[in-house]
Amino acid sequence: MYQVTFSTQSMAELNKLDKLEQLEIIDSFGSLTKEQIESGLPEIGKIHRAHKDFYRLRTGDYRIYFEILEQTQTLHAHYILHQHSLADFVFRFKLPFKEETMLEQEDNFWNYLESLKK
Numbered sequence: 001m002y003q004v005t006f007s008t009q010s011m012a013e014l015n016k017l018d019k020l021e022q023l024e025i026i027d028s029f030g031s032l033t034k035e036q037i038e039s040g041l042p043e044i045g046k047i048h049r050a051h052k053d054f055y056r057l058r059t060g061d062y063r064i065y066f067e068i069l070e071q072t073q074t075l076h077a078h079y080i081l082h083q084h085s086l087a088d089f090v091f092r093f094k095l096p097f098k099e100e101t102m103l104e105q106e107d108n109f110w111n112y113l114e115s116l117k118k
Helices: 008-016 019-030 034-038 086-092 099-104 107-117
Strands: 003-006 044-049 052-059 062-069 074-082
Touching: 003 008, 003 019, 008 019, 008 074, 019 052, 019 062, 019 074
Parallel strands: 003 074
Antiparallel strands: 044 052, 052 062, 062 074
């Protein structure tokens, strides 16, 4: 069994969800074993991006993009993205991607920009 860690983005996304969705995501991610990851389950995919191997776990309406850190036996969740979102599409298809892209999808970002006009 792996230890799990979350990036700032993935924790922020988790905190937006209701408690039941949070528990479902954490349970499915936290219970992954090496055998499950390597067996080619349909809900687990592998993506090579920026000289790293990322894995994608589909759970409910969300996708967890994570990396296996073998030295520490850790699964590190880099991103938790809603399925069918622009950020999910960009990451999956290896398009140029910046963390700012995800920020732009937030309503608060656009509200903030509008407030600067006043």
